[in-house]
Amino acid sequence: MPKQLVDLGGKTMLQRSVAACDAHPDVDEIVVVLPVDLVPGASALVGPTRAVCRVVAGGERRQDSVRAGFGAVSDEATIVLVHDAARPFVSRAVIDRVIAAAVESGAAVPAVPVSDTVKRVTTDAAGAARRRVLETIPREDVWLAQTPQGFQRAVLAAAIDAGAGRAEATDEARLVEWMGHEVQVVEGDVNNMKITTPEDVQQARTQWVEAMRVGTGYDLHQLVPGRVLVLAGVVLPCEKGPMGHSDGDVVCHALTDAILGAAGAGDIGQMFPNSDPQWKDAPGLDLLSRALAAVRASGWSVINADVTVVLEHPKLLPHVPAIRANLAAVLGVATAAVSVKGKTNEGVDAVGRGEAIASHVVVLLTRRHA
Numbered sequence: 393m394p395k396q397l398v399d400l401g402g403k404t405m406l407q408r409s410v411a412a413c414d415a416h417p418d419v420d421e422i423v424v425v426l427p428v429d430l431v432p433g434a435s436a437l438v439g440p441t442r443a444v445c446r447v448v449a450g451g452e453r454r455q456d457s458v459r460a461g462f463g464a465v466s467d468e469a470t471i472v473l474v475h476d477a478a479r480p481f482v483s484r485a486v487i488d489r490v491i492a493a494a495v496e497s498g499a500a501v502p503a504v505p506v507s508d509t510v511k512r513v514t515t516d517a518a519g520a521a522r523r524r525v526l527e528t529i530p531r532e533d534v535w536l537a538q539t540p541q542g543f544q545r546a547v548l549a550a551a552i553d554a555g556a557g558r559a560e561a562t563d564e565a566r567l568v569e570w571m572g573h574e575v576q577v578v579e580g581d582v583n584n585m586k587i588t589t590p591e592d593v594q595q596a597r598t599q600w601v602e603a604m605r606v607g608t609g610y611d612l613h614q615l616v617p618g619r620v621l622v623l624a625g626v627v628l629p630c631e632k633g634p635m636g637h638s639d640g641d642v643v644c645h646a647l648t649d650a651i652l653g654a655a656g657a658g659d660i661g662q663m664f665p666n667s668d669p670q671w672k673d674a675p676g677l678d679l680l681s682r683a684l685a686a687v688r689a690s691g692w693s694v695i696n697a698d699v700t701v702v703l704e705h706p707k708l709l710p711h712v713p714a715i716r717a718n719l720a721a722v723l724g725v726a727t728a729a730v731s732v733k734g735k736t737n738e739g740v741d742a743v744g745r746g747e748a749i750a751s752h753v754v755v756l757l758t759r760r761h762a
């Protein structure tokens with residue numbers, strides 16, 4: 393999958409980067425440059441924008457893609473910013489500084505100083521195992537360039553022409569440097585990170601977590617002859633089943649209570665009163681998915697669930713894969729995020745005598761920033 397389409401907490405990296413630019417009041421239009429095969433489905437990939445948005449196919453090198461994008465910029469534009477799709481954290485303040493400096497001096501880059509000591513190192517690939525330091529570069533001379541980089545329209549046009557016959561430029565300021573024009577440096581932002589590695593993606597995803605909530609749930613049903621023993625929609629071979637107004641699916645009932653509890657949204661009895669004939673014999677999976685829809689409407693989603701079933705017999709273990717799969721499908725999470733454990737009650741109490749079945753659940757929910 394192209395990096396710009398990686399999910400970062402409910403929106404793709406591309407959508408978040410576009411949205412960050414779109415949120416700036418001085419941005420009147422956006423040109424998204426995408427690999428040619430992504431252009432046909434681009435409007436869905438980019439999502440809705442306030443500013444006018446056009447999509448064009450990119451080229452082989454970065455400067456070829458910038459040339460293509462620049463060609464789609466309207467004639468009225470006086471300042472053009474070039475931004476990496478891999479920098480979704482850009483702030484309004486950084487964009488403000490870049491625009492102001494580009495207006496003033498024609499070309500501007502945001503940059504941050506380095507805090508590590510900087511070494512120039514041998515680049516011989518064959519000698520990678522024995523790299524050597526060639527020299528220490530005074531770190532006050534070294535700044536890390538970010539995007540958006542901003543240009544007066546004529547300056548960028550000339551820079552793109554200057555870069556046509558050159559090697560690949562890793563940023564647009566390099567093109568301006570090649571033509572001998574000054575590039576002003578403004579204060580960047582360490583949070584305006586470029587998402588490059590899988591570790592960066594993991595770190596970026598946590599940025600949109602607004603809150604995490606844990607919930608617990610518990611349920612017990614008496615086991616009686618003539619009823620079907622159902623756990624998370626899976627039928628277990630047993631001469632008895634749970635007595636109840638609904639199907640008595642203790643796993644679904646405990647999980648539903650845990651989810652509602654984590655979201656502070658009441659409990660299963662309030663949402664599905666057993667005085668209401670609508671819920672007579674209602675499947676537990678159905679109640680679970682209704683409760684989940686209610687908390688999702690408030691922005692919550694499930695991270696994981698840990699389920700314990702207390703049952704004297706039959707053995708739970710052969711049915712665990714099917715139970716996990718059913719729960720994962722309803723919760724919209726990977727099977728690995730659903731744990732199901734079977735316990736007996738060691739022959740003690742009603743559960744131990746086979747007169748009842750119980751379940752305990754712990755669930756974790758998160759809510760993300762829009």
Ligand code: MG
Nearest residue numbers: 611640642645
């Ligand atoms: Mg129940």
